[in-house]
Amino acid sequence: MAVDQQRQQQAAAGLRREAGGGRDKATFRLAVFGAVLVLVLFAGYGLGRLNGRTASASTEVAGVGGDMAAMTTSGGATVDESQPHIHSADGAAVQSGTPTPMPMGAAVGGLSLSSGGLTLVPGRTDFAAGRAQRLTFRITGAGGAPVTTYAVVHDKLLHLVVVRRDLTGYQHLHPTMAADGTWGIDLTLAEPGIYRMIADFTAIVGGQQVATTLGTDLTVAGSYVPQVLPAPSHAVSIPGFAVGYEGMPATQSTQPILISVTGADRKPAALEPYLGTFGHLVVLRQGDLAYLHVHPEAQLTDGKVKFWLAAPSAGTYRMFFDFQVGGRVHTAAWTVVVT
Numbered sequence: 001m002a003v004d005q006q007r008q009q010q011a012a013a014g015l016r017r018e019a020g021g022g023r024d025k026a027t028f029r030l031a032v033f034g035a036v037l038v039l040v041l042f043a044g045y046g047l048g049r050l051n052g053r054t055a056s057a058s059t060e061v062a063g064v065g066g067d068m069a070a071m072t073t074s075g076g077a078t079v080d081e082s083q084p085h086i087h088s089a090d091g092a093a094v095q096s097g098t099p100t101p102m103p104m105g106a107a108v109g110g111l112s113l114s115s116g117g118l119t120l121v122p123g124r125t126d127f128a129a130g131r132a133q134r135l136t137f138r139i140t141g142a143g144g145a146p147v148t149t150y151a152v153v154h155d156k157l158l159h160l161v162v163v164r165r166d167l168t169g170y171q172h173l174h175p176t177m178a179a180d181g182t183w184g185i186d187l188t189l190a191e192p193g194i195y196r197m198i199a200d201f202t203a204i205v206g207g208q209q210v211a212t213t214l215g216t217d218l219t220v221a222g223s224y225v226p227q228v229l230p231a232p233s234h235a236v237s238i239p240g241f242a243v244g245y246e247g248m249p250a251t252q253s254t255q256p257i258l259i260s261v262t263g264a265d266r267k268p269a270a271l272e273p274y275l276g277t278f279g280h281l282v283v284l285r286q287g288d289l290a291y292l293h294v295h296p297e298a299q300l301t302d303g304k305v306k307f308w309l310a311a312p313s314a315g316t317y318r319m320f321f322d323f324q325v326g327g328r329v330h331t332a333a334w335t336v337v338v339t
Helices: 002-069
Strands: 072-074 077-079 085-087 093-095 118-122 133-140 158-164 171-173 182-187 193-205 208-220 235-238 241-246 255-263 280-285 291-295 305-309 315-325 328-338
Touching: 118 193, 118 208, 133 193, 158 182, 158 291, 171 182, 193 291, 208 291, 235 328, 241 315, 241 328, 255 315, 280 305, 291 305
Parallel strands: 072 208
Antiparallel strands: 072 077, 085 093, 085 291, 118 133, 133 182, 158 171, 158 193, 193 208, 235 241, 241 255, 255 305, 280 291, 280 315, 315 328
């Protein structure tokens, strides 16, 4: 009986040892599982941080892209419209702002009906003197399809300059576009003669911005007597204002031109922003009416409008300065001889 009792006690002790070993093994397995779970959690956290940085970087790049898209791509270069620059060659613009050397014969625009894959198609080219008539035209691309998408440059989709070939009768206009891509505006040409219309715009073609200047002639029948240009002068008077400029365009470098406007009281006029700047300067060459459209620095310099200009060649030019005072737009003009 004692022997059986001893065997039972030994068996119970063995069971207790096995049970204890099982608990130890379970505890070990639980500890290992917990460690693996911690590693997975930390790895996931690390990957989340990495992915967070990647997404943030992508957002930053997209932001930069948005800013760049607001600028104009012209002739393969990006032009910041808020800085002084020249709209000149067909399909090109020149950023300026420092007196850097430029090649002789800097490019000009407005001399051709077609450039850069775009074509100016006028609705009519004959007008009657002194009577308002509708001027219409389209800008077409490859295959003759009308362009209907344009970038806003200096508050407008398109700038239109009309001037007689003797450099009189200057007008800076802003036609409107219909849904089919047809531009239109009522135009009055006061005197008989041959006029040049120059369309300055930035079309969006295939997702790309293309800055282009195209031109064609308009005819006003009648007796045409060309006028002689006024003599060169740095100061002119127009109703209510005296307007003068300092500096001189050159062919080999970009030079500063500062324009001042004085009212009838001989005090500086309170210039107002016009089309996004304190003034616009259109320069036309006598003979072929080669075209430059120059925008100034954003801020006035001692109350003066500061442009940077390089003449495309020696010759005689007419400079037209558009400015706004009291909500009204005025134009002053000078004859300039570049040697």
